[in-house]
Amino acid sequence: MKAPRPLPAVLLALALVLPLGLIARADADALPSAPTTEQVTTSKLVYGLLSDSRYAYRPRPLDAAMPQEIFDHYLEALDANKLFFSADDVAGFEGFKASLGQDVRNGNLEPAYAVFAVYKQRVAERMGGARELLKRDIFDFTGQDRWEYDRKDAEWADAQALDQLWRQSVRNDWLRLKLAGRQPDEIRKTLDRRYLNYANSVAALNQEDAFQSFLNAYTSTVDPHTDYMNPRTARLFNQSMSLSLEGIGAQLQKQDDVVVIRELIAGGPAMLSEQFKPGDRIVGVGQGTSGAMEDVVGWRIDDVVDKIKGPSGTQVRLDVIPAEATLDSTPNRIVLTRARIRLEEQAAKSEIIEIPSATQGAPAQRIGVIKLPAFYQDFERRRTRDGDYASATRDVARILEQYKSDNIDGVVLDLRNNGGGSLNEAIELTGLFIERGPVVQVRQSGGRISVESDRSGAVAWTGPLAVLTNRGSASASEIVAGAIQDYGRGLVIGEATFGKGTVQNIVPLDRWPANETERFGHVKLTVAQFFRPGGSSTQNKGVVPDLAFPVTVDATEYGESTYDNALPWRQIAAVPHETYGNFGQLLPRLQSLHQARVAEDPEFRWWKEDVAEFRAERDKTWISLNEAERRAERDRQDARRQARQEERRRLGLAIDPLGDETDDGLQAGERNVAQDAARQKAAEKRPDPLLRESAAILGDAMRLLDGDRQLSAQVLPSSTAPGRWTQ
Structure with a gap:
């Protein structure tokens, strides 16, 4: 079986790069079933590039084995540990498989989006089920039960087997916290928040996420190091290579529904202003001196980063709640002038x-x-x-x-x-x-x-x-x-x-x-x-x-x-x-x-x-x-x-x-x-x-x-x- 592909070396100096399932925006739209015109064109361009010996070192035109490989790589990208899709789900996807190579070549992306929609639905169901398990009396740890945590080489399980796997997964999460000295009420609160955040994160994945995942399932059939990058990912890749960005100079991370300052970059506007510290939360962003303030609570972290970054010399306004204050406190409004920052x-x-x-x-x-x-x-x-x-x-x-x-x-x-x-x-x-x-x-x-x-x-x-x-x-x-x-x-x-x-x-x-x-x-x-x-x-x-x-x-x-x-x-x-x-x-x-x-x-x-x-x-x-x-x-x-x-x-x-x-x-x-x-x-x-x-x-x-x-x-x-x- 193909080994998991390493993530691209993409650097976010304004934010930590989060895994696919850990980015969230509460108001994300439902996943459309039809591709955009740009996505159709992109799919055709990528296929033309990778099947042409003038460009690719080892070009690969459509062949009989390709649809199965795309199918396997796409399911692996979405559910590598086989914890969300059931065997029945995968059997239901079989009807899409035979045409996947043609779908890439022709820009027909509806099958990929249909699979992605089922993935989002299954995650929501499993996270909801995990939260329900926290209310039950399943936390006796005197038997010989075990949690099978590595399933990448396992067969797809039926729904009943998945229920048992998730039961054991929740029990393992509980036991880890118990061994760390935490009390039941605190454990229940921590895990409920964990599962809710994950559910919200995957619910926020959009059509562009589905598109990039599917195209990379195709590119990986050519060779392990060929990747498609959408415009945002490409910008981040260039940023990682240049060791510089234009912004405020703060490393951010997502915590629950709020973007939090993790670290200030030396010499950046945020540090020089002496108005920020680690743990402060950014709840609003406005452009320039008069642009409308946007409430960014619940947004995907990459969307918040896009709002904060901007050309050197331009201004951005931030509503910030100090780390020691409650989230319903009145935020401080801070104006910063963006600068070019070296990522030392x-x-x-x-x-x-x-x-x-x-x-x-x-x-x-x-x-x-x-x-x-x-x-x-x-x-x-x-x-x-x-x-x-x-x-x-x-x-x-x-x-x-x-x-x-x-x-x-x-x-x-x-x-x-x-x-x-x-x-x-x-x-x-x-x-x-x-x-x-x-x-x-x-x-x-x-x-x-x-x-x-x-x-x-x-x-x-x-x-x-x-x-x-x-x-x-x-x-x-x-x-x-x-x-x-x-x-x-x-x-x-x-x-x-x-x-x-x-x-x-x-x-x-x-x-x-x-x-x-x-x-x-x-x-x-x-x-x-x-x-x-x-x-x-x-x-x-x-x-x-x-x-x-x-x-x-x-x-x-x-x-x-x-x-x-x-x-x-x-x-x-x-x-x-x-x-x-x-x-x-x-x-x-x-x-x-x-x-x-x-x-x-x-x-x-x-x-x-x-x-x-x-x-x-x-x-x-x-x-x-x-x-x-x-x-x-x-x-x-x-x-x-x-x-x-x-x-x-x-x-x-x-x-x-x-x-x-x-x-x-x-x-x-x-x-x-x-x-x-x-x-x-x-x-x-x-x-x-x-x-x-x-x-x-x-x-x-x-x-x-x-x-x-x-x-x-x-x-x-x-x-x-x-x-x-x-x-």
Whole structure:
């Protein structure tokens, strides 16, 4: 079965991006059965684009297998855990299936909207049923009942079986809150509000939501990374890549029916005004100095965000109820002038790790870390030659210059969970570490291969280098890690990467009708496959590290290889490129030192224990509803956390800021907003044994090469290239 598709990397700096079922507007219209003219045209345009070899790397015209795949992907997008649609519902949809490919090609969207309408109805029924269950006496937890929480590979259940599944789901929600120490009246109130909010959220989904979900069920039959984005989604995607927005500079989230300020962005109008704080609620929005105030209570969060955002220099009026006031209090009216805001939280960050010397009296090694969450670039501002455009390469270059000034000994480039971004940024960033040469080979759909190279000749860092990866490092991250490995420029440490070896372009659909306004959205379209300078593709296999850490998730659970229609791995001819080093002879000694060190490192040992426990539980699809069992497991987890904190104190290690926390039974949006935001910040300061060990491995390599000239000559033969690791 096809693995679930990852959500697009869309960033909302004014608001948290919420899952499909967690956005709400109380006055949303019922879902129309007929598509709009724009939707019909869009569907035809998308089909034409993806079935044409002039555009798609692997075009796919309508074939016999496509309708079934669209059908499966659409049901998965709506009800991945098979908790809303019954087997009878799915059987009733069978009549739509045979024509779904033709429906996309012809813009016939009525079947998709009919299925979506049933989905909304079933959610309303199930949430209403869950609320009714709260009134019954079903909360005895002394038996051997269990909740089957993972049903993605299960068969569609009949209505009676779904009733039982939902009964157990509600009981699990109740038990979690009970174990967290909450009393029955409080539990009942919390869960009733949770189920009502979910029902309202799905009720608010509209025709555009249905349309985008259905078109993406079709695009995913072509390949896993081709997506349709409506105009709003496309704007958010561009915002995420540019690391900037025009607005007030506040991160928002939905809490019940109200949009709440979660965090103020440094330097933004909201923070500079000194009139806002986390937890304040926005209940009204007006444009300019005289536009009508609109009551936004109950609105979808994306609709509220659209009202608050606007061109830099324009004004917006907000009615705000302070966090400490009741919701029926008179709001404060605040006028702000919008500004362009840089989203620094998503930019490259640096820190320094000191590795104590093994030789008494010798200075510690100072390893600079660069944490890069994405390969971002403000394409529009670069195109207009605005010198202040956001760029991952520019930010990393600035950090490297500072590291040289600070006499840092080595650098670890942390690409963990970096899902990629701009191909151009990947090429330019690699150029910061090599003199010049090919970075990636790009094979087009017709077989033509082009070589994308760094030609600047300017090296920002010539010293020791390591790249830290995990299974979440994908696409552009794999280009950089693969090139660094092929050049022998540095060590790759961590886990094998995701295995996404394809290139996507963003194609605006309005280019064909030549619209002056956005009407049809964009397609993120796979147009090429990339290969490393050595000729190997990262597709499916990813980049295999030189020194591996224990695997958290393997290729059967997460990564490109889990997609049933992913392109296969292949290899092409290598292109000539410099080889700065060959770490083969060094790796056994590094591995030995690594194993000896982590055996004595409690943080690394605890991480390995947690990984082993996670992997042992990964195939389990249920959880016990026996209170004594659950309480015993909770007590075991609490005791382990407390023991670890005590050992940290005894050994003088950094205290885990979240090490004393236990499960509170709440979901996102149910906690105190300010406290939850502070908790998220604290999580960023948790001990990171993998990062520290990566720095230690790099330190080992530096020490071994510095102390053994013969080994150094074998590993790093070039005396002048960056691979010499000299500054």
